[in-house]
Amino acid sequence: SQQGEEDPQALSIQEGENATMNCSYKTSINNLQWYRQNSGRGLVHLILIRSNEREKHSGRLRVTLDTSKKSSSLLITASRAADTASYFCATPRKGNTPLVFGKGTRLSVIA
Amino acid sequence: DTAVSQTPKYLVTQMGNDKSIKCEQNLGHDTMYWYKQDSKKFLKIMFSYNNKELIINETVPNRFSPKSPDKAHLNLHINSLELGDSAVYFCASRRSIDYTNTDTQYFGPGTRLTVL
Numbered sequence: 001s002q003q004g005e006e007d008p009q010a011l012s013i014q015e016g017e018n019a020t021m022n023c024s025y026k027t028s029i030n031n032l033q034w035y036r037q038n039s040g041r042g043l044v045h046l047i048l049i050r051s052n053e054r055e056k057h058s059g060r061l062r063v064t065l066d067t068s069k070k071s072s073s074l075l076i077t078a079s080r081a082a083d084t085a086s087y088f089c090a091t092p093r094k095g096n097t098p099l100v101f102g103k104g105t106r107l108s109v110i111a
Numbered sequence: 112d113t114a115v116s117q118t119p120k121y122l123v124t125q126m127g128n129d130k131s132i133k134c135e136q137n138l139g140h141d142t143m144y145w146y147k148q149d150s151k152k153f154l155k156i157m158f159s160y161n162n163k164e165l166i167i168n169e170t171v172p173n174r175f176s177p178k179s180p181d182k183a184h185l186n187l188h189i190n191s192l193e194l195g196d197s198a199v200y201f202c203a204s205r206r207s208i209d210y211t212n213t214d215t216q217y218f219g220p221g222t223r224l225t226v227l
Binding site: 030031033035037040041042043044045048050086088092097098099100101103104106 | 152153
């Protein structure tokens with residue numbers, strides 16, 4: 001069953017704008033991860049945030065985690081056309097079970 | 112120097128046929144996975160292997176039979192293909208099966224299977 005649910009399902013912005021994607025999950029987690037998938041390609045790991053962290057940065061990416069609300073957000077600042085992709089959040093359900101992915105947010109950045 | 116590779120990239124076949132997809136990782140990882148991504152982009156775990164041993168089978172029909180000849184390879188054989196099997200299949204690997212650590216999961220480029 002799904003663990004993460006991304007919101008919105010699709011997002012279209014102009015180059016240079018910021019893009020914010022949200023993820024909600026159901027059970028307690030050890031960590032939450034964000035992945036990017038370019039069209040016709042495999043998923044690429046972007047960033048991982050541990051359950052005891054509230055915010056993490058990596059380049060133009062900023063991830064927040066609110067365990068009380070069971071939600072996370074991914075912010076991409078100063079977006080570029082190359083950021084056009086689907087973005088997925090993923091969490092391990094419990095123990096050593098594999099990552100469970102949401103349905104993703106399709107981001108389109110228009111030049 | 113591809114980390115996780117899959118072959119073939121595209122596979123078009125008739126209903127009822129049997130086909131295989133191969134996956135190899137050169138990262139020295141212990142754990143490998145097969146995921147299925149449907150037309151709505153929903154990515155669902157199918158199998159999880161650790162050191163060549165099956166750990167998780169997510170209620171996948173027994174027409175799907177994974178085989179891990181060694182730690183670096185996890186192949187997927189599908190018997191009696193059905194229309195609903197059409198999807199993109201992704202192989203992935205991870206250093207260990209322990210999700211309390213922060214190891215990254217690496218994905219292959221995917222195999223797009225079309226059943227006619």
